[in-house]
Amino acid sequence: MKYYTQFENKSLADQLIQKALEYKKAPLSDNNLGRGKRIGLLFLNPSLRTRVSTQIAASNLGMESIVLNMDKESWALEMEDGVIMNQGKAEHIRDAAGVLGSYFDILALRAFPSLTNKDEDSEDFILHQFAKHSGLPLISLESAIRHPLQSLADMVTIQEHKQKEKPKVVLTWAPHIKAIPHAVANSFAEWSIGCGHDVTITHPEGYELDERFTQGATIEHDQDKALANADFVYVKNWSAFNEYGKILCTDESWMLNEQKLSQAPNAKVMHCLPVRRNVELSDEILDGPRSLVQHQAKNRVFAAQAALSELLK
Amino acid sequence: MKYYTQFENKSLADQLIQKALEYKKAPLSDNNLGRGKRIGLLFLNPSLRTRVSTQIAASNLGMESIVLNMDKESWALEMEDGVIMNQGKAEHIRDAAGVLGSYFDILALRAFPSLTNKDEDSEDFILHQFAKHSGLPLISLESAIRHPLQSLADMVTIQEHKQKEKPKVVLTWAPHIKAIPHAVANSFAEWSIGCGHDVTITHPEGYELDERFTQGATIEHDQDKALANADFVYVKNWSAFNEYGKILCTDESWMLNEQKLSQAPNAKVMHCLPVRRNVELSDEILDGPRSLVQHQAKNRVFAAQAALSELLK
Amino acid sequence: MKYYTQFENKSLADQLIQKALEYKKAPLSDNNLGRGKRIGLLFLNPSLRTRVSTQIAASNLGMESIVLNMDKESWALEMEDGVIMNQGKAEHIRDAAGVLGSYFDILALRAFPSLTNKDEDSEDFILHQFAKHSGLPLISLESAIRHPLQSLADMVTIQEHKQKEKPKVVLTWAPHIKAIPHAVANSFAEWSIGCGHDVTITHPEGYELDERFTQGATIEHDQDKALANADFVYVKNWSAFNEYGKILCTDESWMLNEQKLSQAPNAKVMHCLPVRRNVELSDEILDGPRSLVQHQAKNRVFAAQAALSELLK
Numbered sequence: 001m002k003y004y005t006q007f008e009n010k011s012l013a014d015q016l017i018q019k020a021l022e023y024k025k026a027p028l029s030d031n032n033l034g035r036g037k038r039i040g041l042l043f044l045n046p047s048l049r050t051r052v053s054t055q056i057a058a059s060n061l062g063m064e065s066i067v068l069n070m071d072k073e074s075w076a077l078e079m080e081d082g083v084i085m086n087q088g089k090a091e092h093i094r095d096a097a098g099v100l101g102s103y104f105d106i107l108a109l110r111a112f113p114s115l116t117n118k119d120e121d122s123e124d125f126i127l128h129q130f131a132k133h134s135g136l137p138l139i140s141l142e143s144a145i146r147h148p149l150q151s152l153a154d155m156v157t158i159q160e161h162k163q164k165e166k167p168k169v170v171l172t173w174a175p176h177i178k179a180i181p182h183a184v185a186n187s188f189a190e191w192s193i194g195c196g197h198d199v200t201i202t203h204p205e206g207y208e209l210d211e212r213f214t215q216g217a218t219i220e221h222d223q224d225k226a227l228a229n230a231d232f233v234y235v236k237n238w239s240a241f242n243e244y245g246k247i248l249c250t251d252e253s254w255m256l257n258e259q260k261l262s263q264a265p266n267a268k269v270m271h272c273l274p275v276r277r278n279v280e281l282s283d284e285i286l287d288g289p290r291s292l293v294q295h296q297a298k299n300r301v302f303a304a305q306a307a308l309s310e311l312l313k
Numbered sequence: 314m315k316y317y318t319q320f321e322n323k324s325l326a327d328q329l330i331q332k333a334l335e336y337k338k339a340p341l342s343d344n345n346l347g348r349g350k351r352i353g354l355l356f357l358n359p360s361l362r363t364r365v366s367t368q369i370a371a372s373n374l375g376m377e378s379i380v381l382n383m384d385k386e387s388w389a390l391e392m393e394d395g396v397i398m399n400q401g402k403a404e405h406i407r408d409a410a411g412v413l414g415s416y417f418d419i420l421a422l423r424a425f426p427s428l429t430n431k432d433e434d435s436e437d438f439i440l441h442q443f444a445k446h447s448g449l450p451l452i453s454l455e456s457a458i459r460h461p462l463q464s465l466a467d468m469v470t471i472q473e474h475k476q477k478e479k480p481k482v483v484l485t486w487a488p489h490i491k492a493i494p495h496a497v498a499n500s501f502a503e504w505s506i507g508c509g510h511d512v513t514i515t516h517p518e519g520y521e522l523d524e525r526f527t528q529g530a531t532i533e534h535d536q537d538k539a540l541a542n543a544d545f546v547y548v549k550n551w552s553a554f555n556e557y558g559k560i561l562c563t564d565e566s567w568m569l570n571e572q573k574l575s576q577a578p579n580a581k582v583m584h585c586l587p588v589r590r591n592v593e594l595s596d597e598i599l600d601g602p603r604s605l606v607q608h609q610a611k612n613r614v615f616a617a618q619a620a621l622s623e624l625l626k
Numbered sequence: 627m628k629y630y631t632q633f634e635n636k637s638l639a640d641q642l643i644q645k646a647l648e649y650k651k652a653p654l655s656d657n658n659l660g661r662g663k664r665i666g667l668l669f670l671n672p673s674l675r676t677r678v679s680t681q682i683a684a685s686n687l688g689m690e691s692i693v694l695n696m697d698k699e700s701w702a703l704e705m706e707d708g709v710i711m712n713q714g715k716a717e718h719i720r721d722a723a724g725v726l727g728s729y730f731d732i733l734a735l736r737a738f739p740s741l742t743n744k745d746e747d748s749e750d751f752i753l754h755q756f757a758k759h760s761g762l763p764l765i766s767l768e769s770a771i772r773h774p775l776q777s778l779a780d781m782v783t784i785q786e787h788k789q790k791e792k793p794k795v796v797l798t799w800a801p802h803i804k805a806i807p808h809a810v811a812n813s814f815a816e817w818s819i820g821c822g823h824d825v826t827i828t829h830p831e832g833y834e835l836d837e838r839f840t841q842g843a844t845i846e847h848d849q850d851k852a853l854a855n856a857d858f859v860y861v862k863n864w865s866a867f868n869e870y871g872k873i874l875c876t877d878e879s880w881m882l883n884e885q886k887l888s889q890a891p892n893a894k895v896m897h898c899l900p901v902r903r904n905v906e907l908s909d910e911i912l913d914g915p916r917s918l919v920q921h922q923a924k925n926r927v928f929a930a931q932a933a934l935s936e937l938l939k
Contacts, residue, residue: 028662036341038369048700048722052729055692056664066368069699073382074361075587084591086490091587094600096361099586099610103365177712273725274701274717278710287720297725349654351682379681386695387674388900397904399803404900407913409674412899412923416678 004148004307005127005140007187007194013155014195019306020156020299027060027305033312034063040104041067041141044077044126045112049273049300050141050149054108057304061312066104070096079126093126094133101134106311113144113181115245121145122210137311139304142183145210150272150296151187153303155195157296158232161268166198167231170267172223173203174280175254176237179245184272185238186213192234193217202226204249210241223254228263232292234270235281257282261290268292317461317620318440318453320500320507326468327508332619333469333612340373340618346625347376353417354380354454357390357439358425362586362613363454363462367421370617374625379417383409392439406439407446414447419624426457426494428558434458435523450624452617455496458523463585463609464500466616468508470609471545474581479511480544483580485536486516487593488567489550492558497585498551499526505547506530515539517562523554536567541576545605547583548594570595574603581605630774630933631753631766633813633820639781640821645932646782646925653686653931659938660689666730667693667767670703670752671738675899675926676767676775680734683930687938692730696722705752719752720759727760732937739770739807741871747771748836763937765930768809771836776898776922777813779929781821783922784858787894792824793857796893798849799829800906801880802863805871810898811864812839818860819843828852830875836867849880854889858918860896861907883908887916894918 007013023029039058041051051067058065068074077096078089085092100107109130113121120126121144131138140148158167169192171185190213192199199217201209208219220226227233235256240246255278261267269290275281285291320326336342352371354364364380371378381387390409391402398405413420422443426434433439434457444451453461471480482505484498503526506512512530514522521532533539540546548569553559568591574580582603588594598604633639649655665684667677677693684691694700701716711718726733735756739747746752747770757764766774784793795818797811816839818825825843827835834845846852853859861882866872881904887893895916901907911917 038372040365043699046700048694048696048717049725051699052666052692052694052726056729059664059690064372066365068361068365070361072385072698073356073364074359078590082591082596085589086592090589091361092590095586095588095590095606098607099362100365102607102611103369103614273721275721276711276716277704277718277721278708279712283708293721294724294728298728301729351685353678377685379678381674381678383674385698386669386677387672391903395904395909398902399905403902404674405903408899408901408903408919411920412675413678415920415924416682416927 005124005143005146006148007190010194010196013191016152016306016310017156017159019309020152020302021159023060023302023305024299030309031060031062033309034058034061037063037105037312039063039065039106039108040100041065042100042107042109043067043069044071045110047110047141049297050110053300054141054304056301057308060305061308063308079129093129097130097133101136104136106139107134107136108139108141110141111143115179115181115239118244139307139311144181145183146187147183148187149300149303149307150184151191152307153296153299154188154270155191156299156303157270157292160295161292162231163266164231166196168229169197169199169232169234170226170230171199171201171234171236172226172256173207173254174235174237174256175250175252176276176280179239179247180237182209182238182241185209185236188234189213189217200226204251204254206240206243206248207238208241209238224260224263227260230264230267232270233261233264233267236271237280255280255282256285258284270296273297318437318456318459319461320503323507323509326504329465329619329623330469330472332622333465333615334472336373336615336618337612343622344373344375346622347371347374350418350625351377351379352419352421353413354378354421355413356380356382356423357384358423360423360454362610363423366613367454367617369614370621373618374621376621392442406442410443410446414449417449419452420447420449421452421454423454424456428492428494428552431557452620452624457494458496459500460496461500462613462616462620463497464504465620466609466612467501467583468504469612469616470583470605473608474605475544476579477544479509481542482510482512482545482547483539483543484512484514484547484549485539485569486520486567487548487550487569488563488565489589489593492552492560493550495522495551495554498522498549501547502526502530513539517564517567519553519556519561520551521554522551537573537576540573543577543580545583546574546577546580549584550593568593568595569598571597583609586610631750631769631772632774633816636820636822639817642778642932642936643782643785645935646778646928647785649686649928649931650925656935657686657688659935660684660687663689663731663938665689665691665732665734666726667691667734668726669695669736670697671736673736673767675923676736679926680767680930682927683934686931687934689934705755719755723756723759727762730762732765733760733762734765734767736767737769741805741807741865744870765933765937770807771809772813773809774813775926775930775933776810777817778933779922779925780814780896781817782925782929783896783918786921787918788857789892790857792822794855795823795825795858795860796852796856797825797827797860797862798852798882799833799880800861800863800882801876801878802902802906805865805873806863808835808864808867811835811862814860815839815843826852830877830880832866832869832874833864834868835864850886850889853886856890856893858896859887859890859893862897863906881906881908882911884910896922899923
């Protein structure tokens with residue numbers, strides 16, 4: 001069983017980044033690779049970029065994709081083994097994943113965390129249940145703890161814009177009105193460290209990420225210090241990990257704006273979108289020359305295409 | 314006007330079963346049959362297996378399919394003729410079916426029963442309104458009273474696994490927490506009897522199905538007696554038909570488990586899915602060697618493909 | 627930037643009508659025109675005809691279409707610039723439209739009016755925001771103030787059924803239980819006047835449409851007088867424009883029925899659907915020989931195909 005949920009090693013990452021850049025130049029260069037194959041795109045949560053970019057990536061490879069919004073079009077899924085199913089959930093993931101496994105060649109799944117059950121989320125319970133019971137190669141379209149196709153697209157974007165071999169990359173926490181999952185922050189840290197960037201993570205006290213993803217990064221609670229001389233600043237909110245799913249800080253001064261970047265004149269700013277404008281990040285940055293957010297979004301197509309082509313080989 | 318809502322005769326059933334088995338071996342053997350044709354897959358209710366398997370079947374035949382979740386993406390439909398439409402329903406089935414009839418070559422429709430209006434449900438009112446006003450060949454994706462593509466897939470599965478010419482097939486009622494339609498039970502009985510199996514139906518008193526579907530079956534209220542020496546056991550809940558749509562029995566001892574099959578050592582167990590685990594059927598059976606549920610689900614593709622190819626000829 | 631939101635001039639209209647009629651005879655005659663192109667069909671509101679007919683039109687031209695029900699599958703959109711996004715809306719139209727603009731070659735958008743903000747609706751705020759921030763050719767699938775593909779289909783239908791060069795075309799207000807947008811009425815008036823028909827608009831006092839769309843039409847508050855000798859009667863409800871979004875009249879006698887057409891023996895009756903039967907229009911007309919509603923709906927495919935082929939050239 002083979003599935004894309006994590007950063008494997010720098011060599012594979014470099015290869016995927018190169019492949020994505022090649023597809024960006026020639027999207028249809030492998031348009032027979034997926035001929036006769038079908039991918040099921042399964043969503044337990046909303047999606048815009050992820051769904052459309054993966055459909056286009058599949059199509060560029062000649063593969064048929066079928067989208068299923070399982071939270072809306074199908075039956076509510078029971079994830080726990082051994083339960084007596086006498087409540088609201090109509091179908092068990094064992095049965096649904098087994099069936100989908102027999103209909104497709106590859107599955108791709110979006111399954112956000114509960115943010116209430118730290119243990120289950122931390123072991124990526126839903127993703128692993130799907131992988132196990134479908135028996136198919138599975139691509140994560142954002143799971144409880146990782147968003148690998150986003151991170152691959154982010155690495156492609158950094159590769160395109162970096163001016164030095166080992167850029168200073170800062171992941172900065174930003175305010176938000178809701179409790180947000182850790183997947184994007186985790187994956188970005190994991191990939192950026194793995195790709196050999198000089199990574200600093202800055203956040204208010206109490207917002208420490210799961211250490212599995214941040215080994216090798218500098219943790220700096222003073223945001224101004226962290227941002228100084230940054231080449232890339234990745235802005236993202238996440239809820240607390242230790243006090244799981246809690247909002248501990250609503251300090252608006254953590255929002256990134258131009259003034260905060262005065263010590264980082266060349267910094268490019270990144271965000272995975274959707275972004276809360278003027279809450280996480282100011283309009284002036286998003287609509288100005290520093291912003292790479294549209295580049296990141298466009299690169300989602302080629303990142304997905306590179307990952308799919310790797311699975312198809 | 315030609316549409317698949319019922320078992321026609323043993324000869325056609327045998328032919329469809331054979332065709333489905335051929336497609337299982339060579340799914341793309343007729344991949345030009347539907348070239349240039351379009352099928353509209355219309356859902357008034359949720360679906361997982363039915364939607365995806367029919368899309369794949371159409372694609373295997375080279376036909377374009379367009380899915381429309383009419384309950385969510387479109388306008389609420391008025392089904393009754395002659396009414397003054399000054400309530401919540403925005404469009405009449407006459408108009409919607411007419412339009413869809415002009416856009417497609419074949420329609421397929423899922424329309425569950427109300428379970429409140431026995432007369433309308435019993436005459437398959439919504440299905441017939443769609444067929445009449447669209448003027449197109451119509452495939453039922455489960456109507457108020459039948460689920461023919463499920464039953465065809467079930468017959469294919471029995472054909473693959475039977476050890477004797479005339480197997481003993483038992484349809485057993487199972488508990489459920491909700492009032493469930495009769496369509497799967499009706500169709501399974503109709504097809505299994507029609508295919509010449511030795512059919513026994515077992516259920517608590519008061520759960521008699523509509524006699525149109527059970528002529529030729531043995532009715533046995535003692536579940537243990539019914540199960541003895543069974544070759545295939547089809548597990549399914551349904552609500553009462555006479556006291557229409559009511560739940561009359563919640564006796565958990567009707568749940569099928571291994572202990573109940575002690576007198577049927579070779580019995581294979583079937584269910585159409587979604588199944589309420591440990592309510593209708595125990596985990597031990599579903600995850601054990603007796604279970605055919607994944608085979609049935611996989612055969613949905615080839616059953617749909619056989620039915621579509623019959624309509625396309 | 628090129629987009630279809632309005633009637634341009636009679637010469638282009640005639641050309642589009644001709645093209646649509648050609649496609650009706652030979653739907654696949656240009657089936658390579660869109661090869662390798664992708665259209666995103668974006669819906670902020672429900673749809674039946676519009677969605678399916680545009681998908682089929684794109685397919686007839688060899689173009690790939692991807693449907694996104696943005697109101698259900700994706701993130702709620704903030705439309706206003708400069709706001710602090712600390713409320714329910716998760717993504718700004720600037721960002722979403724930019725991303726979609728990078729994924730597709732053409733966009734098509736359905737965005738109904740608020741009916742509460744007259745100024746924003748009147749300047750077609752959402753449509754223009756999408757067009758501006760996507761940077762792509764944009765087809766309106768009904769905006770706050772226009773429904774051009776419907777009107778083009780209506781012109782095609784009149785062209786097919788007219789008995790004289792300059793037919794008398796009457797747009798008549800009809801009762802409804804809800805406050806309904808002005809888009810269909812506006813566009814129909816604009817196109818019908820622009821195509822050189824003899825146009826009369828009849829409605830209760832207070833239901834005057836925005837004058838930008840009705841210049842050149844006769845306004846007649848006496849419905850009977852308006853209907854006399856009509857060749858085509860277009861039935862449609864709309865809410866008040868001056869007292870914006872209000873329901874001022876619930877007089878059931880404005881419903882069109884056969885008796886009202888006694889002075890217009892040859893009148894054909896049109897409606898864009900969905901229609902409230904026996905509220906806007908009687909069953910006797912809808913199910914009788916005067917009705918063109920199914921012709922209009924069928925022509926939606928070829929109108930969309932003509933508009934798309936114009937954009938693809």
